[in-house]
Amino acid sequence: MSEPNAVRPSGPVVDARGLTKRFTEGRLDVTVLSGVDLQVHAGETVAIVGASGSGKSTLLHLLGGLDTPTTGEASLSGMPWHGMGSGEQSRWRNTHLGFVYQFHHLLPDFNAIENVVLPQLIHGAANDAATERSEHLLSALGLSQRLTHRPSQLSGGEQQR
Secondary structure, eight states: OOOTTOOOOSSOSEEEEEEEEEEEETTEEEEEEEEEEEEEOTTOOOOOOOOTTSSHHHHHHHHTTSSOOSEEEEEETTEEGGGSOHHHHHHHHHHHOOOOOSSOOOOTTSOHHHHHHHHHHHHTOOHHHHHHHHHHHHHHTTOTTOTTOOGGGSOHHHHHO
């Protein structure tokens, strides 16, 4: 969901130039990505598809600043990842990016609403506002009857939502 007063960048939201990622371990040297260029503008929908092991997750990690490319650079909303320290990257990601993981990474001891509230509290939201927003978001995703269910009590699709 877009924030009502969110400023949309005039250029690409995601911009990657010449991304290459190589993994080296001992004598093994594997190039997973080689010279990837990609731009995604506000409002566009993009699907990254390919066979298992083709580098989809590696590309997403580079685009989201979770990993560093061997060569090339990536930026999010005009801010290049390579110019930021890890703390600044974390704050930028927290403010400008959301990931939907194939594996859900929910905290098993927290219920659905607590799992949605927590990142907002980390971002500095007030508890009441975060709880209200979380209830709204979960209801919009068809989970209003599941707010107090723990991840083990939710289906895979419910966890992913």
